[in-house]
Amino acid sequence: MAAAVASRRCVGLCFSGSLGQLAGQGNVSQIVKRSLSRTHNVLSVYKMVVVGGGAGGCATAAHFCREMGKGHVAIIEPSETHAYQSMWTLVGAGLKTLGQSQRPMSSVLPSKCDWIKESAVKFDPENNSLTTSSGKQIQYDYLVVAAGLQLNYDQVKGLTEALQSDPQVCSNYHAQYVTKTFPALEAVQSGNAIFTFPNTPIKCAGAPQKIVYLGEEIFRNKGTRDKIDVIYNTSLNVLFAVEKYAATLRNIVQKRHIKVNYRHNLVEVKPDSREAVFQLLDSEKGETTTFSYSFLHATPPMSAPDVVRSSPLVNADGWVDVNKHTLQHTQFPNVFALGDCTNLPTSKTAAAAASQCGVLKHNLSAVIKGKQPTHSYDGYTSCPLVTGKNKCVLAEFDYDGHPMETFPVDQSKERWSMYQMKAHVMPQLYFHGLLKGIYEGPAMFRKVMHLGMGEKKH
Template identity: 60%
Template sequence: AKHYPLVIIGGGAGGCSVASRAARALGAGKVAVVEPAKNHYYQPMWTLVGAGIKTVDQSAMPMESILPKQCDLHKYKAVEFDPQNNTVTLSNGEQLAYDYMVVGMGIQINYDKIKGLVEALQQDPMVVSNYNKDYVLKTFPAIKSFKGGNAIFTFPNTPIKCAGAPQKIMYLAEDYWRKHGVRDKVNISYNTSLPVIFGVKKYAARLMEIVKKRNINVNFRQNLVQVDHHNRKAVFQLLDSEKGETETYDYDFLHVSPPMSAPEPLKNSKASMVDAAGFLDVHKETLQHKTFPNIFGIGDCTNVPTSKTAAAVACQNRILFKNLQSVMSGQAPKSLYDGYTSCPLITSYSKCILAEFDFDGQPLETFPFDQGKERRSMYHMKKDCMPQLYWSMMMKGRWAGPKIFRKSMHLGMSR
């Protein structure tokens, strides 16, 4: 097995930002990145792609061009972990040995868990989904060509990345239909597995006002289980029904947020590597593995109990790397993560609520005004500033989240 001081699994938001910091500190040939994908995608842009505001090409960069040159890129999947022997096996059969490993494999998307969905996504132009680089291309044409009827937006019965995304596209579509004279003919439903519209009280209250004002039906505890695109019917399991009842809706437009799970290679790994659900089992504050001190985890593939976002990864990458350096030099990890995460809840083609909060669901807002209000400034921040910040700072290992701004804008009075 080829040996590296540091092996990083995944070249996404977490893997790439950590790789950049590590390459700078350790130099050439010391860091391996295992990543099969041709492109790195800035997925937060896909909401805007679905609304026709950006193109998928704007969200993509060739993997080679974005990962630091000093890293060795292995263009294969990690398929098997052996943390007792500090090795990982790749899909070409090769093994890599490591002193330290960072796992940032993201979360797995499972469209195939919903009966009939893959066929519907492939064959029905009105069944769309922003959670995939190909299906997101269908969203705006469907919104544009929609002439009325039932429009349904779903939220699955699993943890997902960017818990706001299933409803952001709904607000954008609603705004589009209103501006183009079809809103009167559209009946909009948000069918969510959750018992609330959003996990943080402050923002949930504002969103409930918005859905009421804009005449959107919210159906709680309903989970999409089947799509019959021939008859344009969508079947939802009623999660609070003891008899396992379902409700069938006719749809004319359907945006699906798919069920997700821990990545297969983690789920299949030896028990001590992951928690019961298959997510990498790390300390939520230090991001160090609970059983294997030479392993760290970042982003969507870990069991850190916060909302899975790129904004969370922004904070985590610096904390992780500082702790990795401490452990490498024989010290205890000292840098602690507070759970910071953020969800820019776009509510129209010109407005956004910038939700920011911590492990306890307490708002942790950067700007010195109420971010629970819909604002044009926050829309432009999301649309124009964030992509820049992501590509030119975060991917270079030079962005650790907005904490420094939060502190200065609140005159040092914020956490």
């Protein structure tokens, strides 16, 4: 009992003093992690806690584990499996297998971090603490939030039931449903093949239309194209946010007779009659229109996870509220965030998370040393717009929608080489560079490719 009380007191003292004591000290090995069992919960203290072991969280934890050593960084992640989700576009088109996109979580998380195989269920940033699903209380000096997005399939009436019961309804956004896409594409003989884009921010905003192009190509190769209407119903009013790439995509949809219906938002699926109901977003009377389908690829509405949305960490729109350049939280200076769950006004991609990680690690290291953030994120993001099984438009741009192309060629053109990058080079960069906290995006390559002279403006 005496030991427990002493230990508990030390937890309080270690923690309450540590932020101040550490400023300028930078000697993390002096921080002692202690744990003790209480009647109802377990209290652990870490120098750094990372929430989420996806692209951004894994990369960040890998870097700081190297810097701080064993036992000082905890990563909270409930999933047994890590997925390279970017590959799911190719899985949906039958060009890769789901297995190629997945690794056991234990094999990608850094060995020097403590993996707490649970969800964070409550954030208490005023007290530098959070609670996990088993009721464990974790205290930290520094918190990094990288909890990704929640897929809200249930916000579309009938969609979950349709995904579970109708073989012709699929979704590349979920490990369970992405393997339905290719068989469903192959099975279509005639009728409407419908692809949707929801009325919320989503991860990889290009992915809902990449599968349109791949699907259309599959129909052509199978000889069924003439009997199938390929329809892309999107909530947006443009094909792509950056005009340079949107122009190419408009040409492609015109040339390949893909019908695009803007401002159409999927609100209901009726698997029994194979009908999909769309809200017409520009209708003042809230009108809807119904399409019959013989194939439906649904991209679900998305949000930050509920537990993040209900925490003091978010802005009014429910996104973790960080400074768009430093990635430091606007209210809690010992909290940083990166990736899809943030308010960063750029396209939510793993490529963006890689660049963000590069900035975050410098800035968080500076803050740990009692200094000001030194690096600034420019909004870099990238979207390999696969337009066929050997073609890709590699979109790269910043916060202002200015292209930031890595290669000294016009990347708005469909290219075989960019497909090879997407299918073969990027997975290597992801698993062997990003997840190990080494790859920080292509800024260095871009400089080299443009002979250090800044990129060519197209």
